[in-house]
Amino acid sequence: MNNSTPIRIGIVEDEALIADHLAQSLEDLGYQIAFIADEAAETLDLLQANNTIDLLLLDINIHGALDGIDLANQVNRLYSIPLIFISSNTDAKTLERVRYTRPAGFIVKPYTLKDLETTIGIALFNYYDGEIGNEKSESPSSVNSSFFLKDKHAFVRLDFGDILYVEALDNYSVIHTGSGKHIVSQTLKSVEQKFSGNNFMRIHRSFLVNLEKIEKIEPKSVTISGKEIPLSESNKSELLQRVNLF
Structure with missing residues (x-):
């Protein structure tokens, strides 16, 4: 990691x-x-x-x-x-x-x-409330900047800002970052709940994305770090409201 x-x-x-x-x-x-x-x-x-x-x-x-x-x-x-x-x-x-x-x-x-x-x-x-999330404190420095993941014998900190998107994989979720990916034994719905308030949005039943990492928005997809991620029609309106349009 x-x-x-x-x-x-x-x-x-x-x-x-x-x-x-x-x-x-x-x-x-x-x-x-x-x-x-x-x-x-x-x-x-x-x-x-x-x-x-x-x-x-x-x-x-x-x-x-x-x-x-x-x-x-x-x-x-x-x-x-x-x-x-x-x-x-x-x-x-x-x-x-x-x-x-x-x-x-x-x-x-x-x-x-x-x-x-x-x-x-x-x-x-x-x-620190399990593999994902730190809900013990309401301060932005502890809640909105990072969380802990179990990695072999230790728990390590992962910054929200390093995350590109999260992908559903049955009852697991794959957290994709700029330097690798991490599998956690939680559903995408659970991850979405714990990532709330950290500029993430569910844009498809199988994808949760970091809005700050979106490079391009097309009618049916968004691009993050060169990867095209599907965009559901039902989520498009909310996405366009949450990003800064000039």
Whole structure:
């Protein structure tokens, strides 16, 4: 998926060797490391400087006056980012504090690569509402610019602006971009609903197109990236209303 941006993960861990091992494990799973920090103040500064963080992994015992749970509360107040704790602290009092931060997951040390893969995959799936769409926030920056697709062991970001058109294939849909295509296990109707508000339109029972990518409109078809796509008579009037005619 060359046109997709890998998921960026921030790590908060005060043991340098563990942090390095965790970073390498995440990279092996296809994720990108946004930063590594060992205390709360540094983490908050890095989050402010990095506005494209998709997930934060937190140890509970970290350097500084605030522990990982205190930091999680600060992050929840300031940002909309899923949090996963990685810790050996599993006593009842600690877990009670953790519970109120509503984390997306909790991984107990020592962990395995499979623990990371499974917990992060489920957390991202739940937080970003499945393979397509991000309906947790109403801000245009998160809803109208990108979504996540499952790619082997990871979830990767795909920008709406990179999409040319979507084609129906039985109960699947094929998302065509300038550099390739991606098959998702959802009907075109489902994709259309989740793409609403992002300048896409159903112009045929089998095609959903990005209006900004249309190069030519003819009586029975439109052309996108050199491909002729059928245009239904019933959709023609709405299409002409939605594009800018001079």
